[in-house]
Amino acid sequence: MYLPESVIICEQGARDGIQTVPEFIPTAKKIELINALSETGAPFIEVASFVNPRVIPQLRDGREVLAGIVKRPGVKYIGVVPNAEGARRAAEAGCDEIGIFFSASDSHNRHNVNMSTEDSIRGLAGVMDISRDAGIPVYAGIATCFGCPYEGDVPPKRVAWAIESVVKMGAYRVVLGDTTGMANPRQVEELMSFLLQRFPDTPINIHIHDNRGMGLACILAALQVGVTRFDSSVGGLGGSPTPGAMGNVCSEDLVHMLHELGVETGMDLDKLIACARIAGELTGRSTHSHVLKAGKRSDLVRSC
């Protein structure tokens, strides 16, 4: 089985995860989680959204979160923005990287922001200007790359067109979203083989959801064709607000699998499991984590 030697994890729990928790989580609790995540060795941590606080009130304290955390050297702390105004606030707050979002499929994009994908991409120019001036790199998150709830399959060429468009505008990497958990391993293999060949110089993350239990199987298929960048969320927190959605792939389950496979992550799994415990406590929900409940394979052998 071909597998890469090492991969890069981008931790989503403190942003995409908390975003879907109905209650407002106090700023100090968010800071506690992010500081704990910083100690795990995760090289990228999404920490805030600079959107309209009326749209996502759970993340209205992005500035205070950024001001309160202890930044660990080498870790990129990422803020997500919808527009130039958000980019300005994210830059002022001290984000190391900015994320912007749109959907590969027109109908999903129209459903979310009432404009075509093309218009959304064109509208990113303002974000790019501000980021360039502030010297902050931008990633583009592209939703519905593995399927759209309105259109079904999304053609690989459409995804390629979206990537090409945002890279031309200045995005240094892209994140392909499995927004409603529609990816399957064969499709992931086919799409990612095509895209890695077509964009050898663009870092491509995949952001897989576990709605239908295939999350880690999809990541296994991606690893086998050379994908080395994965989004995941501590405790499996968050995910799209689609009915029945089980949320993001769980970080500690993913890192546990990678370590069992002999793939390096640079992360401390015990510290990550401790973060999953914190995440469960602060959201007041049982997490979708397996490893938090069952423990690591190596712990089982040692304990018997």
Add this chain to the structure above:
Amino acid sequence: MYLPESVIICEQGARDGIQTVPEFIPTAKKIELINALSETGAPFIEVASFVNPRVIPQLRDGREVLAGIVKRPGVKYIGVVPNAEGARRAAEAGCDEIGIFFSASDSHNRHNVNMSTEDSIRGLAGVMDISRDAGIPVYAGIATCFGCPYEGDVPPKRVAWAIESVVKMGAYRVVLGDTTGMANPRQVEELMSFLLQRFPDTPINIHIHDNRGMGLACILAALQVGVTRFDSSVGGLGGSPTPGAMGNVCSEDLVHMLHELGVETGMDLDKLIACARIAGELTGRSTHSHVLKAGKRSDLVRSC
């Protein structure tokens, strides 16, 4: 991605699943679940254990269950037995196939039945005699093939020795158990490549547990090297009584993945999801099913 055209599912929910539910489930409820499972197209259904009713009181009604179900032609209804006395009862009750169990690793086998693996295998002669006389085929379930909680890794040659031994004694197929959820995809690929090559004429099932969330990823790895027989449990019911165990791979999540991959199962996924609902109701527990909560991918697209 190489994948087989079709696979065979052996449904575990009504036996391995119910076995770990602390309360006794009324016989009529068990019959209702088995009858519903018979309509899904599952070709093998484990329905009872003929063990000491003091050891597993939950399954003390094996005879009544077999007498009460509507047997669907073509479906094999399986009873699990620990010894010759159990085999006699299973044959009398009308089982179409008998399952026997032992562990590949000596220390796990000693922990369970206080004898070596070799002695356990030798002790199967009585079961084989009764089954042969009754004309009932026997499968051998071999536990800890993917790791032992006491010994850690179990050498592939040890597993091969166990398979060879029971096939010589008359088992027509074997089921390799991931008893405490220790399998990982790379290991599954390596072990199964080795075994499929070594035993081209012996049907080999794998019985993967999902304790650490890697169940479907392990099955994906197995499919890629040509494994075509999988055990799974409706609703993800059951599994080993190991602390933290999340139970068997969930049948409806597995069948959903297989169908998305284009691998035939001969099963009706909607009927299987209905069984998962029954399983949840009769055990009074929320299941580990993803697809029961999120629905099929195809339903999502149709509903939007």
